[in-house]
Amino acid sequence: MTLDTTMTDTTIRKSVYLPTSPERVWEFLTKADLLGKWFHPAEKDLAAGEDYLLTSQKDGDRMCWGTVEDMRPHEFMRWSFTVGPMAGVMSTVEWYLTPTAGGTRLTLEHSGLPDNADGYGLVLALDKGWHGFLSNLHDMT
């Protein structure tokens, strides 16, 4: 469970406490194999100014991609970010790492999302681009 959640019209902000150092959390955010342990494996380790691509472990489909726009190791990282069903619209994901007693507070900020979408049209698209996400959700049920 995240510590708190803020949703405004265009931004999602979530914070989570992790009982390890910012250096180790940073590795989970930037190393190709460690990203695969909680997100999707990356093509290669993330580097400032370079494109990244996270692919599905199940079928190798492109899941999330964009560019690492800014990196301040162990503190801050900004990505441009999109997923297949967004049809090429880019958004912004920012990660903030703050050391706390015994661990790290990690804050995610996702902004610049499309305002809305035609819900029913997207249901029709479910069987094409969304299967990877939905199978993740399915695993939880």
Place this chain on the structure above:
Amino acid sequence: MPPNLQPVFRALGDPTRRDILRMLGQEPMTVAQVSDQFDMTRAAVKKHLVMLSDGGLIHVERRGRETINSLNAAALKPAFDWLGWFDQFWEDRLAALQIAIEKDISNDTGHNHD
């Protein structure tokens, strides 16, 4: 507070249920009419309809001896509003990160004992 979309996503997380939704998007149908479209027992179809109803994605209305199922398109909106969808998405990813880091820590402890 964001709405709890879990029942909606659970209802959508199955291809048969998505097919049923698409059909009900065309016209309301009885359980028998839905069953006719699938190679499965009526009981199995009924189970899917209950999941859809639990997720609030369909309206179920009794008319005499028949039960009419119809699409509740309004319930799909929050699930496919990008904010609602990504809110759930990041919630799941950050929870997975917490688990991965806890595992990482207990592995480290294991090594120290070797």
